[in-house]
Amino acid sequence: MSHHDKPAGKKSEGWEPKIVAIVCNWCTYAGADLAGISRIQYPPNVRIIRVPCTGRINPFYVVKALQAGADGVLVSGCHPGECHYISGNLSARRKFATLKSFLNYIGIEDGRTTFTWVSASEGERFAQVIKGVTERVKALGPATKLVKNLRDAAVAVAK
Amino acid sequence: MEKVEKKLREEAKKLLADKKVDVIVGYEAGTLPLTATPVFITTPEEADKLVWNPFCQHNLAKYVHDLISAHKESQKRLKPDDRKRKVVGVVTKGCTSRSLVIHLQERQYERLDISILGVPCTGYADRRKLAAKLGGEDILEGTLEGANLKIKTASGEKTVALKDVLAGNCVTCRFNNPVISDMMLGEPAPAMNPAAEYAEIDEFEKLSPEERWAYFEKEMAKCIRCAACRQACPSCYCKVCFAEQSMPQWVGISEDPSDTQVFQFMRMYHMVGRCVDCGSCVSVCPMGVDLRKFLKKLDKDCFVLFNQRAGEKVDFPAPLQDQRMDDKEEFIYSPGGGH
């Protein structure tokens, strides 16, 4: 994809992606904790948002994050069958299967949104996921689609 | 078709005279030639206004929901013992019946609150397609003669085959006969062409992400956010739509294109397993936004992923109300492999 019409401050040179990770309290957040406690290194590009359960995540969070300029969004929860609330992640799986497919359909790059499972005991997997997602998003470059650019538009008008 | 109309009037009269229903939502002739418009009939005498023809476009389930929820709201002031049921009769084609099923699945009202007058449907004429055939000329007079429309415009008489102007959603409709009804007002209509229902979606999927985005951007740029699509949609019955919520404010009201894109994307996403492809949103859109190109994708995904179609079965949870341990999950990322 082209990087020419990127908003200021988002030059691809030296650019580091901003990734929003929305994770459930019981599994993935604990997995992230474990990664920290075990001193496993992973890229510093993610901002973690903790929610009780993936089933609680309004798909709008993902879309809002993209609109607000996140270069990538990760959603992660307990593995199927291990949900603290029994089936919250199974409801989430249906929502996110259709959400991701619909985002891809309108032309959002596949690597912008990632859905996965990380359990409380998988500190290593958490680090791997963050590494993988960061690489995917880096390869895509800064996000431009669905992104709100009002400020940049105002600057352009002023010029 | 005339037979169905005659039977419809008879049955409507009976239902109203016997006080089996309080109101019947149906169609009457519109004020312009070759149009029909929703009508609310409350007395047997008025039942002769009812029509059934290929101009009956709107999905009347919208009004059923409106009427019943307004009635229930008004009953809240009464003691439980004094509350009365209001029964709404509704002229129901295939898509309307599936919207009713969705309302029932979503517990919006009870089955006893509605009386379904099922009509076999062979599709409706798309106003835009018709206008294109007539080169945009106004229709001065028009009649339906068999499979053809005889139309008089300023430049003369024209004949248009109905099948050439059927709405896209009708051409490939899988459920042109109601999936539930209390009575059927005619023999089931012959099948349409459901085999081709996802052809347009399959084609679109073959384009590159950039091409798809360009199309989405272009279509959304037409949208003036009048929300007519939402107002017409039977599945959009939320008391407060996210589009108007202010805490949190889900969508901005600026003229940044992303605000419109996000509004549309989420309005459509709310239709997963809930869009019956009735075309009401498309037909009311003043800007001709190609909503169907996106909505139909949701229908396809629902079928591919969950083996379900919106409003198909009444005793079955809607796709997003349901879940299975073995649901497909190819989209789940696994680091260092898979996806």
Ligand code: SF4
């Ligand atoms: S989204 Fe449009 S086509 Fe789908 S049910 Fe609503 S009005 Fe009908």
Ligand code: SF4
């Ligand atoms: S767009 Fe969503 S929130 Fe708004 S009325 Fe429709 S279903 Fe409800």
Ligand code: SF4
């Ligand atoms: S009816 Fe058309 S113009 Fe109005 S909000 Fe819907 S898509 Fe936009």
